[in-house]
Amino acid sequence: MNDEELRLHFEELKKELNGKIEDAQLMKELNTYINEYRVTAEAAKRGIRRKYGADGSSSFLTADTLSKKIEELKGTEINVDITAKAVYVDKKQITVRGSPKTIISGILGDETGTAPFTIWEGENVDLEKGGVYLFKSAYTKLWNERVQINLGSRGRVEKAEGIRVDVPERTITLEAEEVKIGEIKEGMGNVTVTGRIMSVEKRNITVKGEAKTVYSGIMADDSGKIQFSAWNDHGLKEGESIFVKNAYIRAWRGIPQLNLGDKCEVSRVDDSFGEIDMTVSKKTVADIISAGGGLDLSVTGTVVDLRAGSGLIWRCPECNRSVLNGECTAHGRVEPVTDLRMKLIIDDGTGAISAVVNRQDTERLTGITLAAAEGLAKARGNPEIVAREIAELIIMRRVTAAGNVLSDDFGPMMIVSGVEIEAVDVAAEAEKLYSEVEAAL
Numbered sequence: 001m002n003d004e005e006l007r008l009h010f011e012e013l014k015k016e017l018n019g020k021i022e023d024a025q026l027m028k029e030l031n032t033y034i035n036e037y038r039v040t041a042e043a044a045k046r047g048i049r050r051k052y053g054a055d056g057s058s059s060f061l062t063a064d065t066l067s068k069k070i071e072e073l074k075g076t077e078i079n080v081d082i083t084a085k086a087v088y089v090d091k092k093q094i095t096v097r098g099s100p101k102t103i104i105s106g107i108l109g110d111e112t113g114t115a116p117f118t119i120w121e122g123e124n125v126d127l128e129k130g131g132v133y134l135f136k137s138a139y140t141k142l143w144n145e146r147v148q149i150n151l152g153s154r155g156r157v158e159k160a161e162g163i164r165v166d167v168p169e170r171t172i173t174l175e176a177e178e179v180k181i182g183e184i185k186e187g188m189g190n191v192t193v194t195g196r197i198m199s200v201e202k203r204n205i206t207v208k209g210e211a212k213t214v215y216s217g218i219m220a221d222d223s224g225k226i227q228f229s230a231w232n233d234h235g236l237k238e239g240e241s242i243f244v245k246n247a248y249i250r251a252w253r254g255i256p257q258l259n260l261g262d263k264c265e266v267s268r269v270d271d272s273f274g275e276i277d278m279t280v281s282k283k284t285v286a287d288i289i290s291a292g293g294g295l296d297l298s299v300t301g302t303v304v305d306l307r308a309g310s311g312l313i314w315r316c317p318e319c320n321r322s323v324l325n326g327e328c329t330a331h332g333r334v335e336p337v338t339d340l341r342m343k344l345i346i347d348d349g350t351g352a353i354s355a356v357v358n359r360q361d362t363e364r365l366t367g368i369t370l371a372a373a374e375g376l377a378k379a380r381g382n383p384e385i386v387a388r389e390i391a392e393l394i395i396m397r398r399v400t401a402a403g404n405v406l407s408d409d410f411g412p413m414m415i416v417s418g419v420e421i422e423a424v425d426v427a428a429e430a431e432k433l434y435s436e437v438e439a440a441l
C-alpha cells in the first residue's frame with residue numbers, strides 16, 4: 001500500500017482514537033500490519049481500534065430476515081424464515097426460574113433436507129406431525145454437528161395453508177466427475193476418486209429406527225485427505241487403495257465428506273501416491289474460503305480481533321453449552337462450571353478466519369489460568385475484564401493455528417487443536433522500525 005492510501009487510513013483512525021496514541025506510533029503500527037504483515041487495512045484498523053480502546057467497530061451481524069431452505073442453513077442465522085413440514089413433534093414442560101415452560105421440539109423437513117427444531121415459547125403453539133408451517137424469525141445454532149432451528153420470543157409459527165412440501169430420501173445426480181481428494185469441495189454432487197484407506201472403523205447406528213452398519217474413516221491421496229462413510233461392506237482395509245466410482249459428496253459445515261452409497265462401485269487398485277503425509281496441510285485463508293473447510297489445516301496470520309464470547313465463560317454441566325446468568329437454554333437453571341476460551345480472528349492478508357481456542361491453549365498462550373481468570377473477575381467484580389486482559393496479550397500477535405475448519409455465515413471457523421505464537425514480537429518490531437526511522441531523520 002502506498003503512503004497516500006496509508007495516510008487516509010491513518011487520518012481516519014487518528015480521528016477515532018482522539019489522542020489515545022501518538023501519531024508516529026499509529027503510523028508505525030498501521031504500516032507494520034498492512035505492509036509488513038500483509039493484513040487487510042480493515043483488519044489492521046479493527047485491531048488498532050481494539051488495542052487502543054476505540055471499539056464499537058466489529059459488529060458484522062445484520063438483522064435482515066431471509067427465507068432459506070433447510071440445506072442452506074449454516075447454524076449461524078439470527079433471523080431466518082423457514083417453510084417446512086413437521087416430520088416429528090414432541091411437546092414437553094421444563095422448569096425455568098421455578099415456573100413451568102412449554103417447549104416443543106422435533107424435526108422439520110423440506111425438499112432439501114431435515115433439521116431438528118425447538119420452539120422455546122410453546123405454550124400457545126399447536127403443531128401437528130405432517131403439517132406444513134412457516135417458522136418466522138427463527139434463529140439457528142449448531143449442536144452435535146447438526147444445524148438446529150430455534151424459535152424464541154421474537155419468532156412465531158404459522159400454518160402454511162395450501163403449501164405442499166415433499167421430504168424425499170436424499171437426491172443424488174449421476175454424473176461422476178473424476179477428482180483428486182484435495183480438489184473435493186462442498187456441493188460437488190457425485191465424484192469418482194482414487195484414494196488410500198488410512199483408517200476405517202465399523203460402527204452400528206440407527207437410521208430412522210433401523211439398525212445399520214457404517215464403515216467410516218479417512219481416505220487420502222497425495223493431494224489431501226477426506227472423511228468417508230461406506231454404507232455397504234466393501235471389506236475395506238487400512239493401507240489398501242481403492243478406485244471409487246459414483247461416490248457422493250455431502251458437506252457438514254463446509255467440510256466435504258465422501259459417501260459410498262448403494263450406487264457406488266468400489267475396486268481395489270495399486271496407487272502411485274508414495275508416502276502420504278498425514279500431518280496438517282498449510283493453507284492460506286483464501287484457499288480455505290474457496291474450499292469451504294477441511295481437516296487438519298494450518299494457517300499463519302495476525303490476530304486482528306477477539307470476538308465476543310472470549311475470556312471467562314460459563315457452561316451447563318449437563319450439555320456443555322455456554323450459559324448466561326446461570327440458565328441453560330435446554331436445562332433451565334443449572335450450577336454452571338467455568339471455562340476459558342478465545343475466539344480469535346486471524347488475518348493472513350488473503351482473508352480472515354475465526355479460530356476457537358480451548359482452555360488449555362488459552363492458558364498456555366496468555367499465561368492466564370482459569371483460576372487466575374476467576375480471581376481477577378471476582379476482584380474487579382466484572383468477568384469481562386478477563387477478555388480485555390487476554391485481548392491485550394494476543395491481539396496483533398502472529399500465530400500459527402491448526403485444526404479442522406468449518407464454514408458458517410461469518411466465513412470459515414477453525415476449531416483449533418494446536419496453536420503457537422510466532423517468534424515475531426509485534427511491539428519489538430514496531431520499536432525497531434521506529435528507531436530506524438528516527439535514525440534516518
Ligand SMILES: [Zn+2]
Binds near residue numbers: 317319321329
Ligand atoms: Zn444444558
